Amino acid sequence: MREVTVDGKTAWLVDHPSDWLVLPILRLTVPVSIERGMTGRENRRPAGATLRAEMEWQSVLPAAAAQSLLSGLQAYAGVPLIVPVWPLATCAGDPEELALVGGLLVAWRKEATEWAIGSSIGDPTAWEWIAPAIVGAFGRAPEAFALSPELFRVSFSVQEDGPAAYALTPPAYTFLPGPSLPDGTHPSVFPWPVNWTNATRAATADLEIDRRDLGPGRESASAIYPQEAERPVEGLITLSGSTDIALFLAWWFQEGGNAAGHWTSSLAAPTRLVADSLAGATQLTVAAAGALQPELAILLHTSYGPTEAARIASVAGNQVTLAAPLANAWEADEAVLMPLMLARHARAVVELTFYSLGLAETRMAWREVSAEDVLPVDEVRGSTIGRLPERAWLYTLHMDRIGAVSTERFTSYEDDLVSAGEFFVSRPCDHSEIRQTIRLDRDEITLSLRWWPGCPLSAFLPGKLDTLVRLVIEACEPKNGQGLNPRQRFNGQITGVEFDGPYLQASAAGASSLFDRQVPALLFSRICNWDVYGRGCGLAKADWQFFAQVQSVVGTRLVLHNFTAPTGTGGVMPPGLNTQVDWFALGILARGDGLSASFISRSSTFSAGILTVELDRSLSPQVIPGATVSLVPGCDGRSATCRAYVAVSNPEGKFNNFARFGAFPEIPETNPVVQPMGTPTGGGKK
Numbered sequence: 001m002r003e004v005t006v007d008g009k010t011a012w013l014v015d016h017p018s019d020w021l022v023l024p025i026l027r028l029t030v031p032v033s034i035e036r037g038m039t040g041r042e043n044r045r046p047a048g049a050t051l052r053a054e055m056e057w058q059s060v061l062p063a064a065a066a067q068s069l070l071s072g073l074q075a076y077a078g079v080p081l082i083v084p085v086w087p088l089a090t091c092a093g094d095p096e097e098l099a100l101v102g103g104l105l106v107a108w109r110k111e112a113t114e115w116a117i118g119s120s121i122g123d124p125t126a127w128e129w130i131a132p133a134i135v136g137a138f139g140r141a142p143e144a145f146a147l148s149p150e151l152f153r154v155s156f157s158v159q160e161d162g163p164a165a166y167a168l169t170p171p172a173y174t175f176l177p178g179p180s181l182p183d184g185t186h187p188s189v190f191p192w193p194v195n196w197t198n199a200t201r202a203a204t205a206d207l208e209i210d211r212r213d214l215g216p217g218r219e220s221a222s223a224i225y226p227q228e229a230e231r232p233v234e235g236l237i238t239l240s241g242s243t244d245i246a247l248f249l250a251w252w253f254q255e256g257g258n259a260a261g262h263w264t265s266s267l268a269a270p271t272r273l274v275a276d277s278l279a280g281a282t283q284l285t286v287a288a289a290g291a292l293q294p295e296l297a298i299l300l301h302t303s304y305g306p307t308e309a310a311r312i313a314s315v316a317g318n319q320v321t322l323a324a325p326l327a328n329a330w331e332a333d334e335a336v337l338m339p340l341m342l343a344r345h346a347r348a349v350v351e352l353t354f355y356s357l358g359l360a361e362t363r364m365a366w367r368e369v370s371a372e373d374v375l376p377v378d379e380v381r382g383s384t385i386g387r388l389p390e391r392a393w394l395y396t397l398h399m400d401r402i403g404a405v406s407t408e409r410f411t412s413y414e415d416d417l418v419s420a421g422e423f424f425v426s427r428p429c430d431h432s433e434i435r436q437t438i439r440l441d442r443d444e445i446t447l448s449l450r451w452w453p454g455c456p457l458s459a460f461l462p463g464k465l466d467t468l469v470r471l472v473i474e475a476c477e478p479k480n481g482q483g484l485n486p487r488q489r490f491n492g493q494i495t496g497v498e499f500d501g502p503y504l505q506a507s508a509a510g511a512s513s514l515f516d517r518q519v520p521a522l523l524f525s526r527i528c529n530w531d532v533y534g535r536g537c538g539l540a541k542a543d544w545q546f547f548a549q550v551q552s553v554v555g556t557r558l559v560l561h562n563f564t565a566p567t568g569t570g571g572v573m574p575p576g577l578n579t580q581v582d583w584f585a586l587g588i589l590a591r592g593d594g595l596s597a598s599f600i601s602r603s604s605t606f607s608a609g610i611l612t613v614e615l616d617r618s619l620s621p622q623v624i625p626g627a628t629v630s631l632v633p634g635c636d637g638r639s640a641t642c643r644a645y646v647a648v649s650n651p652e653g654k655f656n657n658f659a660r661f662g663a664f665p666e667i668p669e670t671n672p673v674v675q676p677m678g679t680p681t682g683g684g685k686k
Contacts, residue, residue, distance in 0.1 A: 001013060001014050001015065001016075001069060001072050001073075001076075001081075002015060002115075004082065004115070004117060006082065006104070006117055006118075009080070010079050011079055011080045011081065011082050011135070012072075012076065012079055012080070012081050012082070013081075013082045013083075013106075013115060013117070014081055014082065014083045014084075014156065014158065015108075015112050015115065016059035016061060016065075016069070016154065016156070017059060017084070017086050017112060018057040018058065018059065018086040018087070019058060019059055019060045019153075020356065021058070021060070022057070022058040022153075022155075023353050023354060023355060024055065024056065024057035024058075024086055024087050024353075024354050025055065025056045025057070025351060025352065025353055025354070026053065026054075026055050026085065026087060026088075026351075026352045026354070026360075027053065027054040027055070027349050027350070027351045027352075028051050028052070028053055028054075028168075028249065028252055028349070028350050028352070029051070029052050029257055029348050029349045029350070030046055030048055030050075030051060030052065030252075030253070030256050030257035030259070030348075031046065031047040031048045031052070031257075031348075032044055032045065032046050032047065032256060032257050032258055032259045032348060033045045033046075033047055034258075039371070040230065040370070040371050041371045041372075041376075041379065041385055042369065042371070042372075042385065042386070043384060043385055043386065043387075043388050044256075044258070044259040044260075044344070044386065044387050044388065045259070045387075045388040045389070045390065045391055046256040046257070046259045046387075046390050047390065047391065048390070048413075048414050049164070049390060049414065049415075049478065050164050050167035050168075050169070050414060051167055051168050051169075051170075051249070051252070051253055052160050052167075053085075053134050053136075053159075053160040053167075053168050054139060054157070054158070054159045054160065055083065055085060055086075055134055055156075055157075055158050056139075056155070056156065056157045057086060057155075057156055058153055058154065058155045058156070059153070059154050059156070060147070060151055060152070060153050060154075061151070061152050061153075061154055062150060062151065062152075063149065063150050063151065063152060066144055066152035066154060069142065069144075069154065070144060073141070073142065078137070080135050080136065080137070080161070080162055081134075081135070081136055081137060081138065081158055082104065082106065082117060082133050082134075082135055083133060083134045083136070083156075083158045084106040084108075084131040084132075084133050085131050085132050085133065085134060085168070086131065087352075087354035087357065087360065088131055088132055088242065088245070089129050089130065089131035089357060090129070090130055090131070090242060090357075091128065091129060101169055101170065101171045102167070102168070102169025102170075103119075103132055103133065103165075103166050103167050103168050103169050104117065104118070104119060104132070104133040104135055104166045105117070105118060105119065105120065105121050105130060105131070105132060105133065106130070106131055106132075106133045107121045107124065107126075107127035107129065107130045107131075108127060108128065108129055109126075109127050109128040109129070110128070117133070119165075132168055133166075134158055134160050134162075134168070135160065135161070135162030135163070135166040136158050136159045136160040136161040136162055137158070137159060137161045138156075138157065138158060138159075139157035139158060139159040140157045142154050142155065142156050143155045163415075164414045164415040164426075165415075168249070169253075170246055170247075170249035170250035170252075170253050171246055171247075171250055172250070173247055173250045173251075173254075175188040175189070175191060175251060175254070176188060176189045176191060176307065176308075176309065177189070178262070178263035178297065178309040178340065179263070179297040179309055179310065179311045179340070181342075181373060181374075182373075182374050182375070183375060183381060185381060187260075187261055187262045187263050187342065188254075188255075188262045188263070189262065189263040189264070189299065189307060189309045189340070190251070190262055190263065190264040190265070191247075191251075191307055192237045192238075192239070192248070193265075193301050193302075193303065193307070193336075194235030194236060194237060194265070194267065195235070195236040195237065195238045195361070197236075200233075200234065200235040200236070200267050210222065230367055230368040230369065230370050231266065231268075231341060231343075231367075231368045232346065232365065232366065232367050232368070233264065233265070233266060233267055233341075233343065233365070233366040233367075233368075234346075234363065234364065234365040234366070235267060235363070235364060236361055236362075236363050236364075237361065237362050237363070237364050238359075238360075238361050239352070239359070239360045239361070239362070240358065240359055241358050241359075242357075242358045244358075245352070245358065245360055248352075248362075252350050255344075255345065256387060257345065257348055257349075257350075258344050258345040258346065258347060258348050259344070259387045260344065260386075260387040261342055261343065261344050261369045261372050261386055261387065262342070262343065262344070263297060263299070263309060263340045263341070263342060263343075264340065264341065264343050264366050265299050265301075265338040265339075265340060265341075266338060266339045266340065266341045267338065268291065268338070268339060269288075269290065269291030269338075269339065270336050270337065270338045271286045271287050271288045271289070271291070271292075271336075271337050271338075272286065272287050272332065272335065272336060272337065273285065273286060273287075273330060273331075273332040273335050273337065274286060274287055274318070274332060275332055276329070276330065276331050276332050277326060277329065277330045277332075277335075278326075278329050279325075279326055279327060279328055279329045280325045280326060281322075281325060281326050282313075282321060282322045282324070282325050282326070283319060283320065283321050283322070284319075284320045284322065284337070285318055285319055285320075286318050286320055286337060287318070288318070289315050289317065289318045289319075289320060291339060292312055292315050292320055292339070293312065293315060294312055294313060294314050294315060295311065295312065296311070296312045296339055296340075297309060297310070297311055297312075297339070297340035297341075298310055298311075298312060298337055298338065298339055298340060299337070299338050299339075299340050300326075300328075300330055300335050300336070300337050301335070301336055301338075302330075302334045302335055302336070303334070303336075306328065308326065308327060308328050308330075309340060310322045310323070310324065310326065311323040311324070341366075341368050342368065342369055342370070342372060342373050343366040343367055343368045343369060344366065344367060344369055345364065345365065345366060345367075346365040346366055346367040347365050350362055350364070351363070369386070371385065372385060372386050389477045390477060390478055390479075391475055391476070391477065391478075392411055392412070392413035392417060392475070392476050392477070392478040392483055393411060393412045393413070393431070393473060393474070393475060394409070394411050394417070394419055394424050394473070394474040394475070394476055394483060394486060395409070395410050395411065395412070395424075395429065395431075395447070395471065395472070395473055396408070396409050396422075396471070396472040396473075396474070397409075397456045397457075397469055397470070397471055397472075397494075398469070398470040398472070399456050399459060399467050399468075399469050400467065400468040400469075400470070401459075401467045406456075408456045409422055409423065409424045409425070410424055410425050410426070410427040410429065411424040411425070411426055411427070411483070412426075412427070412428070412429045412430055413426055413478055413483075414426060415478075415481065416481070417476070417478055417481060417482065417483040418481060418482055418483065419474070419476050419482065419483030419484075419486045420483075420486055420555070424483065427449065427450070427452065428449065428450045429447065429448060429449035429450070430447075430448045430449075431445050431446065431447050431448065431473060431490075432445050432446040432448075433445070434473065434489050434490050443490075443492065443509065443510030444492075444507065444508065444509045444510065445473075445490060445492075445507075445508055446505055446506065446507055446508075447471060447494075447504075447505070447506040447507075447508060448503070448504070448505050448506075449503075449504055449506075450502055450503055450504070451502040451503070451504060455504075456469065457469070457494070457497050457504055457506055460494070460496070460497040460506075468493065469493070469494040470491070470492070470493050470494070471490065471491070471492055471493070471494055471506070471508045472488060472490065472491050473488070473489050473490040473491075474486045474487060474488050474489060474618075475487050475489050486555075487618050487620055487622075488555065488556050488615075488617040488618040489617060490508070490510060490617065491510065491556070491601065491616045491617055492508040492509050492510035493508060493509060494506050494507070494508050495507050495508065495509050510599075510616060522662075523663075524664055524667065525663055525664065525667070526638070526639070526663055526664065526665050526667055527637040527638065527663055528635070528637040528638075528639075528642065528661055528662045528663045529662040529663055530660070530662040532634065532635035533632075536660070536662050537635075537657065537660055537662070538657065538660045539568070539655060539657055539660075540568070541632055542566070542567075542568075543566055543567050543568030544566050544568045544569070544632055544633060544655075545566050545630050545631070545632050546563060546564065546565060546566055546630065546631040546632070546633075547563070547564040547592075547628060547629070547630050547631075548560040548561065548562060548563045548564070548611070548628070548629055548630075548631065549561055549562040549626060549627070549628055549629075550623050550624065550625050550626060550627045550628075550629060551610070551625060552625055553622065553623060553624065553625065555618060556598075556601075556614055556615040556616070556617065556618050557612065557613070557614050557615075558589070558612070558613050558615065558623070558629070559610060559611075559612050560610070560611045560612070560613065560629065560631075561609055561610050561611075562609070563606075563609065563611070573606060574645065574654070575645050575647070576645040576651070576652075576653060576654055577605070577606040577611075578605060578606050578607070579605060579647075579651060580605065580651070580652065580654075581602075581603070581604065581605055582602055582603050583603055583605075583606070583633060583654065584600045584603035584611075584613060584631055584633045584634065585600055585601065585602055585603055585633075585634055585636075586599065586600065586633075586634025586635065586636060587599075587600045587631060587632045587633040587634035588600065588631070588632050588634070589613060589615060589619075589629055589630070589631050590629060590630050591619060591621075591623055591627065591629060592627060592628035592629055592630065595621055596619040596620050596621060597619070598615040598616050598617050598618070598619055599615065599616035599617075599634075600613050600614070600615060600616070600631070600634065601614045601615060601616050602614040613631070633654065635654070635655065637663070638652070639658065639661055639663070639665035640652040640653060641653065641654050641655065642654075642655055642657050642658050642660075642661045643655075643656065643658045644656035644658075
């Protein structure tokens with residue numbers, strides 16, 4: 001290894017090529033989140049827009065080079081590694097293009113003694129070899145094995161762990177669209193035939209049956225789930241030539257790994273043509289049509305690559321009539337005809353084993369997605385089922401240091417994003433499940449991140465506990481550096497931080513945590529035990545429900561006008577509303593159609609018929625100007641709030657319901673009768 005500088009940063013170049021005695025392996029993945037229901041329906045959402053790579057290979061080194069490598073590892077300080085993807089290297093004079101077109105490139109000559117590194121190589125003909133590179137870290141420490149006193153074999157494993165700008169990027173390519181689905185979409189057809197010299201797994205029903213041995217009896221308890229059986233398929237794919245390998249990586253990239261659904265051969269009941277077929281023909285004579293039926297999608301292909309997909313219109317004996325004319329001519333002794341099925345890749349990782357430059361194999365597995373062929377009426381492809389758009393999470397921390405407010409914005413996405421005019425820097429971070437419920441129970445999450453210089457959570461270090469930190473979490477769709485359609489998913493206060501070296505876990509509680517209640521159910525306290533509008537409180541929510549129109553919407557802030565006062569206030573706007581800030585705080589604002597609602601975090605005074613409210617989270621679906629909303633004020637449980645509004649003696653009054661107040665406002669701060677127990681400190685005499 002040697003130290004290099006790339007984009008002004010120090011890195012180590014791993015300059016030990018594969019010796020090919022032990023086959024190098026390249027693994028590629030795209031992070032995907034999959035949710036599957038009991039009916040077998042799935043939605044799959046990619047969590048990244050670039051490939052993630054891992055490579056394993058072995059090198060044979062002279063004793064001096066091996067010793068230099070091992071000595072260098074002792075001084076390795078964890079800086080990024082730059083590793084040429086040895087199996088994808090091309091001669092500088094080769095007419096074929098590089099297998100990948102983006103990321104970082106490495107060129108070398110004279111038995112890897114001279115190197116050039118960059119996003120492009122100025123004069124490729126000045127170098128002997130050029131290859132795309134992985135920027136990352138060791139998956140495991142290199143291991144050296146002595147073959148003789150003069151030779152050592154060293155095994156390497158490197159995982160990509162670098163910026164998105166350095167990611168391996170395959171070329172753009174448009175793959176063959178297959179037969180249309182009932183909703184008019186045309187999924188692509190997997191274009192590579194399987195290698196029949198290796199065992200394949202044909203599509204057979206895969207029933208989901210849960211069997212459990214309950215008790216010592218002979219029969220087990222079983223449950224067969226009602227969804228349609230989905231068929232698995234598995235076969236070996238051979239890739240020949242750097243162009244073929246590049247197209248395969250482009251396929252994996254465009255499909256989002258195992259996110260998208262596409263047409264693939266079921267490998268079940270294949271048949272051949274009895275007679276040649278000309279281009280434009282609509283009828284085929286096949287050897288066996290037992291597995292063919294009307295409306296079935298089929299695939300014609302040859303062992304050397306050409307493919308064509310079609311729909312069957314009708315079957316009569318061994319005569320198959322197609323729904324549309326063929327685009328290609330097919331010879332009977334070459335063409336194979338197989339049924340197609342709508343499927344996705346079953347594995348999150350694709351593993352390429354290279355036998356030489358430009359020759360690789362990979363074992364692919366598919367799983368049928370039967371629920372995505374003919375969609376149920378309550379599903380929308382790309383919105384509720386199948387491959388969904390990418391999602392990015394945006395985090396905003398507001399630090400209030402005794403009135404001085406500063407803001408830090410970051411995202412867990414693989415690259416920086418600009419959303420609603422604000423810049424979010426990419427950082428390693430994550431959060432726990434966000435619970436949303438109509439009950440007023442605790443809405444709490446955990447934010448996990450790695451410390452960075454200037455991290456705002458330094459406010460929780462000893463001696464710095466003078467800062468209020470609020471957390472806002474939004475979801476958006478990332479595209480071309482923009483975070484589109486941001487929706488607020490959480491708004492709360494950081495309540496505590498746990499430190500584990502440079503790693504932090506921050507707990508945050510939402511506005512509904514104010515409604516937590518301890519046991520016993522009734523407490524002797526100054527704060528009311530009753531939930532507002534509950535049985536103990538006695539107020540009717542309908543008597544306190546205001547209606548208004550939306551004048552403008554900016555994120556979670558709504559400006560309202562054209563108010564209608566409720567019956568509980570005598571049909572007029574209550575006097576305290578004109579003077580009190582946060583009169584509606586802790587209450588609820590809902591769309592007029594009832595499709596969404598949110599807690600009210602803040603509210604302005606009611607002035608000139610206009611009120612501004614700040615919501616705990618954005619409405620989903622959001623309201624638009626002119627829409628009608630309803631508002632119900634909240635209660636902070638204080639006796640002053642429960643009493644009637646009086647401008648001089650009680651300007652904080654609101655509900656005029658003190659007769660039902662469920663607490664003890666006259667309780668003193670300390671018990672004047674009972675003294676706390678203590679241990680005497682004076683000495684005694686014997």
